[in-house]
């Protein structure tokens with residue numbers, strides 16, 4: 055990235071970072087200012103958060119979510135960092151270590167919740183019993199638990215570290231595959247839903263949606279943040295990375311294309327999708343659903359049924375339920391490709 059004699063576009067000091075999409079070069083300090091401004095701009099542009107608002111930040115230990123955590127704090131938000139331990143071997147241990155190191159670095163508390171303890175079965179067990187694609191099941195479980203934890207904390211908004219490459223890649227995939235329902239729902243803020251006065255679905259916001267992955271990485275490296283590199287070992291079948299690579303290729307050849315593609319799509323769309331329609335509640339866990347059991351409880355039912363078949367606990371009775379595609383039963387379950 056460095057070029058001897060390269061000057062910072064902002065302070066004219068020696069620059070270390072080149073941002074072709076913005077036709078800018080920055081020193082470390084000015085890169086930090088740039089990042090904060092882009093996040094503040096996204097928050098304002100899409101009305102993500104009120105000043106100083108309390109927000110749950112879903113932190114995985116990767117660079118994106120750790121940067122999200124820090125920038126939201128720097129911008130004055132009350133951040134409740136939440137890490138879900140998925141117990142996927144070394145990857146999960148490394149993820150937790152990274153989050154804990156970041157918490158020490160920031161002097162902030164970290165909430166760690168264990169998925170197996172919360173659901174009574176591990177992610178691997180639930181995937182195996184349901185014979186479904188890993189990322190889809192894992193995404194469903196994580197969304198379910200984040201909604202549940204937001205309800206417990208009574209914090210109605212959760213921020214995730216999804217950035218421009220994620221959103222532009224997802225948009226490209228949805229366009230190429232003609233996934234109209236996902237296109238309709240693609241927006242950096244998705245409204246939540248209250249049920250009987252309690253949070254049923256948390257609002258989902260993506261404050262990094264104006265930033266490219268390489269911009270976030272440059273910032274994380276310049277501050278030497280303790281992030282974990284690498285992808286989840288179970289994500290081999292995911293297609294989103296291919297679309298992201300295509301977007302990055304186009305961005306390298308034509309800087310600014312990625313932002314124009316995503317933000318132009320949002321501009322033409324004009325506004326956010328309608329808020330989720332009022333729903334009933336899951337007979338078992340109380341989560342919002344249009345059918346008797348929410349997707350997570352159905353996944354768990356098959357998991358425990360699976361064990362029961364081998365002599366485990368009795369299977370719970372369940373009446374007839376509506377036919378639905380995976381994830382389609384929960385209103386605004388916000389299911390999207392590769393997430």
Ligand SMILES: [Zn+2]
Pocket residue numbers: 062063064065066067080081082083084085
């Ligand atoms: Zn500078």
Ligand SMILES: [Zn+2]
Pocket residue numbers: 336337338339340341347348349350351352
């Ligand atoms: Zn349920």
